[in-house]
Amino acid sequence: MKVAAKTANEAMAEAMRQINPDVVAAYPITPSTEIVQIFSQFVADGLVDTEFVPVESEHSAASACTAAAAAGARVMTATASQGLALMNEVLFVTAGLRLPMVICEIARTLSAPINIHCDHSDTMDQRDTGWMQFYAEDSQEAYDLVIQAVKITEEAFLPAMVSADAFILSHSLQRIEMLDDKDVQNFIGEHKTPFSILDTDKPITVGPLDLQDYYFEHKRSEAQAMRDAGKVIEKVFSDFGKKFGRKYNLIEEYKMKDAKRAIVLMGSTAGTAKEVVDTLRADGEKVGLVKVFAFRPWPTEEVNQALKNAEYIGVMDRAEGMSGFGAPLFTEIRSSLYDENKNPDIYGYVYGLGGRDTTPGDIKKVFDDLKKVENGKKLDRNNYLGVRE
Amino acid sequence: MGINLKELSKQEDFFTSGHRACAGCGPAIALRQALLVAGKDTVVSFSTGCMEVVSTIFPYTAWKVPYIHSLFENSAATMSGVEAAYNALKRKGKIKKDINLIAFGGDGGTYDIGLQALSGAMERGHNMLYICYDNQAYMNTGIQRSGATPYGASTTTSPSGKVIPGKTRRRKDLTEIMAAHNIPYAAQASISDWRDYMTKVEKARSIKGPKFIVVFAPCQLGWYYKKEDTIKIADMAVKSRFWPLYEVENGVHKITKDPKKVIPVEDWLKLQGRFRHLFKGENKKIIEEIQREVDMRWERLKKLEEAGL
Structure with a gap:
């Protein structure tokens, strides 16, 4: 080594x-x-x-x-x-x-x-x-x-x-x-x-x-x-x-055990997201992260297991998909969880297109949005993060 | 080795009967003749096209040598990969034999969509032979014009009509394009002159590096002639000098057949339905243009040969 x-x-x-x-x-x-x-x-x-x-x-x-x-x-x-x-x-x-x-x-x-x-x-x-x-x-x-x-x-x-x-x-x-x-x-x-x-x-x-x-x-x-x-x-x-000594899984769960609000994403943004999870956890917030390693084959069971207790989920896609509905990771997650008994509330966020920087503030906004939903506020099903509208 | 008919008659076929080519298919003859020379220890790659379709309908195959088909435009790139694997595995002692590597493509897969991959493979110097069977149009998809379709020919995408008399552009000179890659061997052949063609395949096989042969292989369905006339049509293309048989070895041109009795190109054109419209009214001047071009190209070739270029 x-x-x-x-x-x-x-x-x-x-x-x-x-x-x-x-x-x-x-x-x-x-x-x-x-x-x-x-x-x-x-x-x-x-x-x-x-x-x-x-x-x-x-x-x-x-x-x-x-x-x-x-x-x-x-x-x-x-x-x-x-x-x-x-x-x-x-x-x-x-x-x-x-x-x-x-x-x-x-x-x-x-x-x-x-x-x-x-x-x-x-x-x-x-x-x-x-x-x-x-x-x-x-x-x-x-x-x-x-x-x-x-x-x-x-x-x-x-x-x-x-x-x-x-x-x-x-x-x-x-x-x-x-x-x-x-x-x-x-x-x-x-x-x-x-x-x-x-x-x-x-x-x-x-x-x-x-x-x-x-x-x-x-x-x-x-x-x-x-x-x-x-x-x-x-x-x-x-x-x-x-x-x-370095054990990988199809997905990585980060502080998901009792997480009520969760973010799902792939790639380098996971590092930033973990930082935000740690900060919010220090404030007593029950938040967590699921990082998907293997997008193909799609790890349905692992994803469902990791998200089984999450009630509010933000799925972050670094690709648009141009479906007119939801981006690729969002639709996979939502489809996977459909068969679960609980019916979690899942929102899509397209972020970081063309290398747009994704800050801890952006990640925090997703967790904040999910909290607002928990408190009864209505949120669009699919959203964009960090773009000038 | 000389190409000996008696010996060849005893040779096993590696492109065998049972394929589903049309009666009178020129390209099928081109494949069989090449494989008779190349023999058992040969690996073949194929671009999408008539010969791929008719020879490998799963679960059957007409090939008794290893064969790989990937896509339309990548026969040369595919064989580049096979050659790289061969070199790597031979170096590691996992393969002992000498193996002939032959990439095949039709004129669509070679002159047009596969030209980039072919150019790259030739420039990189892979030890392989590329054989283009040239039937002068996209026959598999139903007789569409290609970069190999000659001036004046009617195809389904260059049809002769009331205002346009067939293809308005001249064909590419692929043999010269390949020779310009400074490869050790580039040649033009025809299925009618089997000994000349097979000798060229044999010669190419003996040379190390990238080699290219384009073989004239008429298509009765797309050229509209009687199916028993395939060899005759190919022969007349050579005798009219429309399709000169020659080779370019290390940059030097050599005509391998100088037809003794040269026939007018018109005699060849009139046997083919694709040129029928040229024999009507105003279009007749196109026949004269074709003849002029044939003569000009032949002269050019003769001069190159005489100059030792």
């Missing part, structure tokens, strides 16, 4: 070095460029034996990685924003072919208007692709989640993206505890695949035309893999926790 100061970009690049994937195909995009740059240097210095493919687009990055995975290689890439959006078409293929792959993703907003800063609109855009999605709160989590994602993706036969917030995490130095190289290698183990398109003695056809008579069954089995992935994730999280 080594303590180091790393940005999330550096931490993820270091994780990639320790994982030492067979193939990395990548394309530069702000703010994830650095991951690829640092990794290229590792290749140039002979610190990894990865075949690095500097492709001409993210579409080709995802295509090359997907094909390399079908050829039996352990594959990774890094991207953000428009890059992830350009990969969209390929991401369905990776998942549909049930291939393991990990993307180090930096959550950045999507054009238009063009903006290089943080929000979750890029990853939310990919939520139906069949990829698992993990959201880090800090560099440590980004690092740990990337290492665990390799094992998860290879055991679940579904690809995974680990997302860290643009600039807030990608470019901020933080203290992290790094594992020893050999511990990472031992943890992820040797990559094994049930088939390879490089095996010319056992030729197989990958990606055939699948018509009305089979397509549905294949999609059904893919959906089942996503339903079953939660157990795979928990097992890998548990192994990691036992070995290295």
Whole structure:
């Protein structure tokens, strides 16, 4: 174990070095460029034996990685924003072919208007692709989640993206505890695949035309893999926790035990929210936080369990979703809790779009709003935080 | 090795019968001929298109070599990934064999939507062969014009009408575009001249680095000719010099077939329904323009060859 100061970009690049994937195909995009740059240097210095493919687009990055995975290689890439959006078409293929792959993703907003800063609109855009999605709160989590994602993706036969917030995490130095190289290698183990398109003695056809008579069954089995992935994730999280002392769960509960009012969110804002929870708790307020690590697969049971005693819930989305109703996390939470006996009052807050700073005051406003609701005041179902109206 | 018909007749097919291509399908012939040369230790990637659709309807496959199809525009990027995996796994001793890597695409998937991925793959220098089967339009979706569709041809998105006489733009010269990537080998072939085509595939196989072949493969359904005439139509394209057979090896052009009896391009055009409208009234001048361009391009090619360029 080594303590180091790393940005999330550096931490993820270091994780990639320790994982030492067979193939990395990548394309530069702000703010994830650095991951690829640092990794290229590792290749140039002979610190990894990865075949690095500097492709001409993210579409080709995802295509090359997907094909390399079908050829039996352990594959990774890094991207953000428009890059992830350009990969969209390929991401369905990776998942549909049930291939393991990990993307180090930096959550950045999507054009238009063009903006290089943080929000979750890029990853939310990919939520139906069949990829698992993990959201880090800090560099440590980004690092740990990337290492665990390799094992998860290879055991679940579904690809995974680990997302860290643009600039807030990608470019901020933080203290992290790094594992020893050999511990990472031992943890992820040797990559094994049930088939390879490089095996010319056992030729197989990958990606055939699948018509009305089979397509549905294949999609059904893919959906089942996503339903079953939660157990795979928990097992890998548990192994990691036992070995290295940092135990992850599909969600993180922060002071939720007796919380009457709760906020649900993902990513770096959790740090600010914990601070606000502590302050309000010191004043005797029964408030708490649920941080969702895994947005895909959606952890229904865990979310419901964590929120079972909460009466007033504010769901904070760093993406709009443009549904004309509620943002993505809000609708998931509300849908999950529908089957619960108690009927909690749930409000949506869209915040921090395009990197708009989210202050403790903003978080406190959500808790204050929920208190006003408790006191009988009416609140819009969906709200915006920190925007000039 | 020379391409020997007697030997080839004993060779196992790796693109086999049972696929569902139309009678008289030119591209199916192009695939079979390429695989006869490439042999068992070959991995194939495919872009979306006619040949992908007809050869892999689940749970059947016409391929007896490993095959991967991902999307329409990424056959070259897909094969880039396969090659990277091959290099990595070979270096680690997990693969011992030498394997041929061939990416296929139709003209839509190559000249148009897949050009960026192909250009990138060639520039990066992956050790692979890309074969474009060129039937000069988007046939899988129903005969729409592509960057390969020749001037004057009527397609469903460049139809001949009362005021527009078919496609108004000339086709891209993809072979020259690929040669301009400074790759070791780029060539033009035709299914009619099987020995020439297969020799080119064999030659490409022996060269390390990125290689490109575009093979002329007529489509009876989209070009409106009799289905038994596929080879004849391909042959006439070569003999009229509409489709010269040549190669560019390390930047040097070489014509691989100089037709002894050159036929007027009009003879070739008139057998195809897609050019029928050119034989009416005012449009006849388009035939003259096509002939002029064919002659000009041939002259250019001859001069390049003579100059050793």
